[in-house]
């Protein structure tokens with residue numbers, strides 16, 4: 001972990017801050033009927049304003065929350081320490097939150113800013129509740145804008161890199177959407193377009209993968225000109241070379257001045273930050289758990305073991321690990337990552353041959369198979385899932401006890417996301433990574449990730465060297481490799 005000091009909190013919300021004054025001004029305008037109700041307003045709860053500053057400071061320090069606001073008139077909103085401090089809402093929008101004890105750190109720190117209409121970059125560990133961090137303000141914004149006469153479709157667009165993740169975000173939002181009377185739809189490739197076209201006519205919120213959304217935009221099935229809330233989930237992935245142009249095309253009809261732009265991720269490499277700035281207007285950056293300029297940070301509740309080995313020993317070791325975790329009447333859920341589709345298929349066959357209940361997910365399967373196999377793993381019908389990096393980001397699968405990396409990913413950011421499929425929502429997790437000499441150019445980055453999470457660094461890994469190689473924007477995120485195991489071909493395909 002980075003140094004946990006008070007100094008990390010650059011924006012220290014003050015008691016009775018400018019925020020209180022600003023929100024009071026806004027509320028008096030509303031009372032006078034001069035405010036456009038479709039505009040976002042945020043009034044900090046008076047009970048939150050009344051808390052002693054020491055309690056706020058302690059929260060920010062304990063949770064290692066850093067808020068960097070570069071705008072000249074930065075309002076000092078206090079983090080929402082409890083759901084009780086959420087802004088008032090006419091209906092029961094917040095009811096589904098009852099299953100949670102309190103907002104997570106990223107929710108507590110970003111919600112006031114998002115309710116207030118600010119552009120936000122939110123960086124927090126895997127499994128820390130980022131979906132609702134951007135999702136709840138989105139729903140509230142839609143509800144509030146309903147008070148205005150005109151309703152536009154869509155008003156909010158949430159873009160995600162994979163179909164499964166888009167579908168999962170949709171599932172989370174739908175729980176709130178009835179109350180918000182906000183139609184939500186999910187748009188992704190690999191399935192027919194007609195139903196999607198129909199749904200787009202009434203949906204206020206569109207969750208989408210970029211390729212299909214762009215297709216439907218190009219053929220006139222959707223007009224994004226009235227979008228007021230744009231989210232890039234897994235933002236560093238959305239800004240890498242594979243998606244950059246799609247994103248630029250999608251946002252072209254929604255000027256930055258008329259939309260709120262929100263980016264969330266667990267990893268925020270320097271290579272994407274300048275590009276991110278071009279999509280945003282005076283964004284506030286909220287980081288949980290340490291300096292965003294440092295190496296990517298893994299969730300500290302995940303025990304990370306790295307085993308340096310000869311590539312030829314991988315399969316035996318994998319079967320040994322699975323035999324241990326799959327024995328008995330209650331086998332553990334294990335996610336096995338490979339880098340290449342062909343490799344994933346081979347490993348899946350091997351695991352099946354050994355008699356384990358296994359399913360696979362990778363880009364060569366059709367969408368029905370991908371969803372079916374993921375569901376089998378979620379339900380426990382399969383207790384081992386072999387995946388490529390299509391499953392590395394965002395997927396929230398309950399009770400994954402162990403992640404095994406058979407082949408190291410192309411970047412340490414991908415490593416952090418892969419292992420983040422375990423240890424979610426406050427649980428502990430375990431990751432075992434097979435590392436060979438072929439992966440040595442990533443040893444420095446991996447060593448830093450291990451050290452930052454206070455994990456043991458094996459001597460055998462140290463011997464590959466601890467220098468971190470500079471990342472190229474082009475190389476970052478080349479994650480779906482449509483090639484065999486020889487690591488030579490480089491055809492890259494992304495989800496649409």
Ligand SMILES: Nc1ncnc2c1ncn2[C@@H]1O[C@H](COP(=O)(O)OP(=O)(O)OP(=O)(O)O)[C@@H](O)[C@H]1O
Pocket residue numbers: 100101102103104107124125126127128129130131132265266393394395396420424425
């Ligand atoms: N306030 C909360 N308290 C406890 N659990 C929560 C809270 N908010 C969300 N969760 C749960 O935490 C889990 C992880 O949330 P989510 O999938 O949003 O994580 P994430 O930060 O987006 O992870 P990733 O970086 O891997 O995409 C989900 O099962 C979600 O329901």
